[in-house]
Amino acid sequence: MPTIAIIGAGLSGLSLAHQLHADFDVTLFEKHYCAGGRMASRQHDKSWFDHGAQFFTAKTDAFNDFLSPLIKQGVIQVWNGNFIEFKGEQIVRRDSWTTEYPHWVGCPTMSAIGCSLSTSLQVNYSTLISSTIHTAQGWMLTDDNQQTFGPYDWLVFSLPPQQIAAITPPFISFKETLSNYEMRGCCALMLELDTSIKLEFDAAVVTDTNISWISVNNSKPERGNNTTVVVHSTNTWADSHQRSDLQQLKLQMIDEFCRVTKTQASYIKYSDIKRWQYANITKQTGPDYLIDTKHHAAACGDWCIQGRVEAAFTSAFQLAETINSER
Ligand SMILES: Cc1cc2nc3c(=O)[nH]c(=O)nc-3n(C[C@H](O)[C@H](O)[C@H](O)COP(=O)(O)OP(=O)(O)OC[C@H]3O[C@@H](n4cnc5c(N)ncnc54)[C@H](O)[C@@H]3O)c2cc1C
Known part of the structure; x- marks a missing residue:
């Protein structure tokens, strides 16, 4: 089975992992101790606060099907x-x-969605990826404790574009494009x-x-x-x-x-x-995701489309279809 590393376990990374895990050996990397990204909640005593995304809507059949379970x-x-x-x-x-x-x-909290979606997936938590390199064997990742992971056949960045740019090698075809997205x-x-x-x-x-x-x-x-x-x-x-x-x-x-x-x-x-x-991010008019097929690298997230939960899903969903067709 081909291997794929996904950096970022927000809704886009989690959705992508669910779309691909039947055909790929998927590993997620998340800098926090839990999944969900900006669908986040914070606790004080017995009170919880959804301090990121407040609610979301589901317009497409694909997103409604995904949410159904x-x-x-x-x-x-x-x-x-x-x-x-x-x-x-x-x-x-x-x-x-x-x-x-x-x-x-x-x-009972917005963060419950990320927790639930991540239970069946392989996620390395508290792992902040600080660099990525492409070798003859595939993609290698290094975290801020100098621990290395890989090689992987595919690498997907599912985090905000400024954070992707910081850890993407210069030869990746979409690297320059990332600066066009203003979060x-x-x-x-x-x-x-x-x-x-x-x-x-x-x-x-x-x-x-x-x-x-x-x-x-x-x-x-x-x-x-x-x-x-x-x-x-x-x-x-x-x-x-x-x-x-x-x-x-x-x-x-x-x-x-x-x-x-x-x-x-x-x-x-x-x-x-x-x-x-x-x-x-405001509504974008570009592609739903970015991909470098030569190096088997891609990027997805809400920022490709609009700052909405459903946009994060759609970006990942469209990318999954392309990666599956590239196999
Ligand atoms: C204050 C606020 C209010 C919002 N309100 C709404 C709303 O009401 N309705 C709505 O639809 N949307 C809302 N949104 C937007 C919504 O939260 C996002 O569209 C969606 O959650 C984005 O998901 P994502 O997976 O693309 O990105 P993220 O959720 O940002 O996921 C990226 C993940 O990558 C991880 N990460 C980053 N860098 C690294 C690294 N180097 N190594 C490892 N992991 C890393 C992060 O910890 C994070 O978990 C709101 C967002 C915010 C912040």
């Missing part, structure tokens, strides 16, 4: 949230999400509020401020009763504060959240912040 197991459920839109402090739109156009979330940052504020506080919405898009999104995390299924809130900054604000002190940014985001939702800061019991350097 996870939906049957209850790992993915529908979030029927009460949605509003703020323009500054003014509410300008209200909507109720329904099962007709499902907003899917992982249960944007995002700061994620996590708050636990006093349980007496009931916000009048479950999810909100915010315009005209430095924050773009607020979700009441515990309004998603299986999240418990603690009032947990996730607030995202705009990409522009995060990018213009890349070097600012995170604790200062946290205080600024708390001020903005309190102003928009008219919540008193004294009701905040816990707060934390995470800076995503490569959070999102």
Whole structure:
């Protein structure tokens, strides 16, 4: 059986591994201790926060088929949230999400999806790949502890383009193309509020401020009763504060959240912040994945299409079809 190494166990890497594992001996490499990438969740005491992807939609048959077993197991459920839109402090739109156009979330956390998808796969966790070389025997990988892995017949990079460029040899045909993709940052504020506080919405898009999104995390299924809130900054604000002190940014985001939702800061019991350097990307018009067939190397991820969970899947799905046809 041919061998394939996939660097990155986010949704694109995991989807690719599932599409290929019948015909390839697949090994994944993930720098974190768990899979899922930006479909991430963080814990504080008994509270969990989905501080990366908030929910996702599934438009294509291929993605719906892929999700189907996870939906049957209850790992993915529908979030029927009460949605509003703020323009500054003014509410300008209200909507109720329904099962007709499902907003899917992982249960009991967004990170449960990566955990579930990775159980049947061979993943090397806590392994940050720092270089890759192509030898006569195939691809060799080295991690930041100087441990080497390989050789592999195929190598796929399923991580953000800037991180791919840092570990791709110069002769790879798509290396220069990677600099065309501009990923944007995002700061994620996590708050636990006093349980007496009931916000009048479950999810909100915010315009005209430095924050773009607020979700009441515990309004998603299986999240418990603690009032947990996730607030995202705009990409522009995060990018213009890349070097600012995170604790200062946290205080600024708390001020903005309190102003928009008219919540008193004294009701905040816990707060934390995470800076995503490569959070999102606007809609792209190029190919769904990049490939160098001569060297059996490829790259996939949401960034090829759009900063969405379904885009990460589609990029990997299309690449899997091509790799299978190249065998
Ligand atoms: C704040 C935020 C909000 C979002 N909201 C939504 C939303 O509401 N709806 C939606 O559809 N999408 C949303 N997204 C986007 C969505 O999360 C992504 O589109 C999707 O998760 C990307 O998956 P991926 O596999 O392409 O990349 P990633 O999830 O980034 O996976 C890459 C993986 O590679 C690993 N890695 C990186 N470098 C190395 C290395 N050198 N060695 C080993 N491993 C490495 C990383 O740890 C990671 O696990 C959001 C993202 C963020 C950050």
